Amino acid sequence: MEITKIVGGVCGSLLVLLLLKMGAEALIHGGEGGHGEEHHNAYVIEVPEGDSEAEVAEEETVDMAALVAEADPASGEGLFRACAACHKLEDGANGVGPYLYGVVGRDIASAAGYTYSDSLGGIEGDWTPDQLGHFLADPKGFASGTKMAYRGMRDAEDRAALIAYLDSLDD
Secondary structure, three states: OHHHHHHHHHHHHHHHHHHHHHHHHHHHHOOOOOOOOOOOOOOOOOOOOOHHHHHHHHHHHOOHHHHHHHOOHHHHHHHHHHHHHOOOOOOOOOOOOOOOOOOOOOEOOOOOOOOOOHHHHOOOOEOOHHHHHHHHHOHHHHOOOOOOOOOOOOOHHHHHHHHHHHHHHOO
16 A cells, blocks of 8 residues: 555656646747747847948948057057967967067068968968958958957957057067
8 A cells, every 4th residue: 555655646746747847838938839840939139230230331441550550559468468378479489379579560371380270371461450450350250260269359449559569569
């Protein structure tokens, strides 16, 4: 008789859990069964259209060379802390990333002893303030497939201060 009571208690508990699960699914899925072809999210976040285009248009109008000329290299030194995890400022001393001594005005993908990704290595030209500004804003957008994992620096004044700091380091 004791075994029957124990088995009945376990079966009753399982039945209660099954009913609670069915009730929770009905609340989440709105009582539609939840296993149909069409699935709906519990909530939707509305994202305004066109903001990214406005940011791109704003980014294209920024004169980075003028901003760099007005920027304070001392504030760029503080911003470099995020870069210091991968980059070094000594000439020829590569870290996870290439050394940044003399980067302003240097050929793109030309740091001695560093192996660049094919996407960045295929870009011709020099690291001008404008080129560096675009790269720092969105590294993956500038050179798709780049090894640089940094997500980008949105503020143009911050990028200008960082570029001014890097430019102040070389002779």
